Amino acid sequence: MTQDAGREPEQQRLRLEAEQQRLRLEAEQQRLQLEKKRERYVWYYLAYFLFGIHIVAFVMIYAVLHAK
Numbered sequence: 001m002t003q004d005a006g007r008e009p010e011q012q013r014l015r016l017e018a019e020q021q022r023l024r025l026e027a028e029q030q031r032l033q034l035e036k037k038r039e040r041y042v043w044y045y046l047a048y049f050l051f052g053i054h055i056v057a058f059v060m061i062y063a064v065l066h067a068k
Helices: 002-065
Strands: none
Touching: none
């Protein structure tokens, strides 16, 4: 019985460390997913911005070529 009593705190500590490791891993995975999502949004904003600049440029070219 004395050996079992000595192992119980050790087992609790190991379970606690395993749980903490799992939580850290989950938090890291969530952070990476959020970072990936935000990076995708940055690319979308860049694409819309560049598309808009081209539309403005084409309208200006049209206006200059058709001005009297």
